[in-house]
Amino acid sequence: MVELLATRLDNTFHALADPTRRAMLRSLSVQERSVGELAAPFEMSLAAASKHIKVLEKAGLVRREVKGRVHVCRLEAKPLSDVREWLRFYERFWGERVDALEALLRAEAPAAPRGKGRSR
């Protein structure tokens, strides 16, 4: 089970490690698209676009459906929520950093004058 999740995370992170694939996901966040429509904004062949889409499909980020003669791609967000869960553990670190900075700022300005209003 843990093994399975690890492999899923490998595939998801690998799929996300490319700007074209991230742009494709963003495009699919607006609406479903055919492979041709997904490829259009990028200067690449349909074959190259299809390769990217396969990586996204393997990660479960895109589902492809055949509608008549057209392959329609749809965004599947579940793997992204798995990444979100994975990240949650590390949140304390950037949280701590901010807390430490705030504590430092408070410690450096302990005797701020009160009731003076804004001075220019």
Added chain:
Amino acid sequence: MVELLATRLDNTFHALADPTRRAMLRSLSVQERSVGELAAPFEMSLAAASKHIKVLEKAGLVRREVKGRVHVCRLEAKPLSDVREWLRFYERFWGERVDALEALLRAEAPAAPRGKGRSR
């Protein structure tokens, strides 16, 4: 600027797409470690471990400091918070899915009896 962020995200996602590197980050979340200590739990050479650590360094996830004769590695969480920010846009999708499910459940059980308490 956007270009820079894209490259950073490429490096971060690439670094995270490997279970050994994710385990190394988890280990560094407990405390700083030497390269030897980081390599120890994995059945791999120091050279192989060092390669993984270089990928993590390139992504800015690990900082290596030379203390005397030892290279000490430390977790840097900033790139993870960038991933968190990148994910935020997609949150609506798993949020929507849950909302839609809840709406469906409410619609299917509109006339739930009130004040009956638990049956059996």
